[in-house]
Amino acid sequence: MSRGKAAKRTATKRKTTGRISLGKSKKPIRKTAKKKTSKKKIAKRKTAKRAAPSKAKRKVAKKKTAKKTPKKPAKKKTLKKKTVKKKSTAKKSSAVKKIVSAAKKAAKKAASGKRPATRIEKMIFSELENLAGYIHDAKQEIAAIRPDEVKDDFLPKAEIELGAIVEATAEATHTIMDACDGLDGLMSQLEGDAASTLMDATTKIYEACTFQDITGQRINKVVKTLQHIEARVDKLIEVFEIKVEKSSSTNEQDSNSAENNKISDEDLLEGPQLKGQGRSQAEIDDLLASFD
Amino acid sequence: MAVDMSMKVLIVDDYKTMLRIMRNLLKQLGFENVEEAIDGTSALEILKEDPKFGLIISDWNMEPMTGIELLRHVRSTDTLKAIPFIMVTAESKSENVIAAKEAGVSNYIVKPFNADTLKAKMVSVLGDF
Numbered sequence A: 001m002s003r004g005k006a007a008k009r010t011a012t013k014r015k016t017t018g019r020i021s022l023g024k025s026k027k028p029i030r031k032t033a034k035k036k037t038s039k040k041k042i043a044k045r046k047t048a049k050r051a052a053p054s055k056a057k058r059k060v061a062k063k064k065t066a067k068k069t070p071k072k073p074a075k076k077k078t079l080k081k082k083t084v085k086k087k088s089t090a091k092k093s094s095a096v097k098k099i100v101s102a103a104k105k106a107a108k109k110a111a112s113g114k115r116p117a118t119r120i121e122k123m124i125f126s127e128l129e130n131l132a133g134y135i136h137d138a139k140q141e142i143a144a145i146r147p148d149e150v151k152d153d154f155l156p157k158a159e160i161e162l163g164a165i166v167e168a169t170a171e172a173t174h175t176i177m178d179a180c181d182g183l184d185g186l187m188s189q190l191e192g193d194a195a196s197t198l199m200d201a202t203t204k205i206y207e208a209c210t211f212q213d214i215t216g217q218r219i220n221k222v223v224k225t226l227q228h229i230e231a232r233v234d235k236l237i238e239v240f241e242i243k244v245e246k247s248s249s250t251n252e253q254d255s256n257s258a259e260n261n262k263i264s265d266e267d268l269l270e271g272p273q274l275k276g277q278g279r280s281q282a283e284i285d286d287l288l289a290s291f292d
Numbered sequence B: 001m002a003v004d005m006s007m008k009v010l011i012v013d014d015y016k017t018m019l020r021i022m023r024n025l026l027k028q029l030g031f032e033n034v035e036e037a038i039d040g041t042s043a044l045e046i047l048k049e050d051p052k053f054g055l056i057i058s059d060w061n062m063e064p065m066t067g068i069e070l071l072r073h074v075r076s077t078d079t080l081k082a083i084p085f086i087m088v089t090a091e092s093k094s095e096n097v098i099a100a101k102e103a104g105v106s107n108y109i110v111k112p113f114n115a116d117t118l119k120a121k122m123v124s125v126l127g128d129f
Helices: A003-017 A041-053 A055-068 A091-112 A117-143 A147-187 A192-208 A209-241 A246-258 A283-290 B015-028 B039-047 B068-075 B095-102 B114-126
Strands: B009-012 B032-038 B054-056 B085-087 B106-109
Touching: A003 B114, A041 A209, A041 A283, A117 B009, A147 A209, A192 B114, A209 B015, A246 B106, A283 B054, B009 B015, B009 B039, B015 B032, B032 B039, B039 B054, B054 B068, B054 B114, B068 B085, B068 B095, B085 B114, B095 B106, B106 B114
Parallel strands: B009 B032, B009 B054, B054 B085, B085 B106
Antiparallel strands: none
């Protein structure tokens, strides 16, 4: 070995350890002073060594975790397109649709158990449940009203009765005016005050008879209102898809005919009959006579 | 100018009792030449056949042609536009009166009315009688 290489070796050795080993050279051995490390520092190094796993242990731990978690594929960088927001004309309906679709998605996720429902989602669910319950109750209540009976029975009866009122008042008015015509005929036979008094009286009667025109118009308004109600009832039945059970009403009628003897006082309160439906005075007299 | 008491008067109403009442009242006032129509359409037919009527007294609420439609037809027909037209109706809102006035009504009576009111309105339109 050359001198240069040996010198280099000793120089590096000196740097690292501070010692010069006895080698083939005859130079005196120089000892560098050791740095005195405190006991505290020694204790600290020992505890740090105990806490920190060795390099080998760390490598093994890394390999284990690498096996468990698969590496995610690197995300491909794509250019994001800038979309121009279009103004929605039907704001309300689109907002409602968003809420409904978000609620549906959230419901699916919550049902699948992947994640628990948030507070807002729970609120939406409960509101939707309440709404569904309300609609169900409304349908039941409307069905309980028996809209078929209202439409097929009550409203037509009401219209017929009102028509009968107009007819009856018109008849009465004509009868009154026939009487007045008779009085007008007498006027030509009277003179002076008597004639003018009679004329005033018949004029007042004619004026009073205009009530029939007013009542007729009012009744017509009521009839139109009833027809409007009938149309609304039809619409309700259609919208709520209420199944009208007509069989139950016929069952009631059958049971009534079967138990004919049991007529309550309420059943007897029908009011005036329409033309051709009630008994005339002569027929009632005959009926009463039949009891004797 | 004196009112011709023999002039023809056309009364239009869909209520027969009202037509009878009107006829009797007009008779008491001295007008006996009275013709009747039950709605605006038949009234217009009568007028087109013979336009020489001195007065038209019409209800408003009739079908198929209402009183105001009849009035508009009368005012837009050369042979009929000069005939005085009195509306006798239960329609009492301001809008009705304004609409009738704009259509060319001569006077407006609200039902129920009395013979004095009828006479007063007829005088305002025809002159004293």
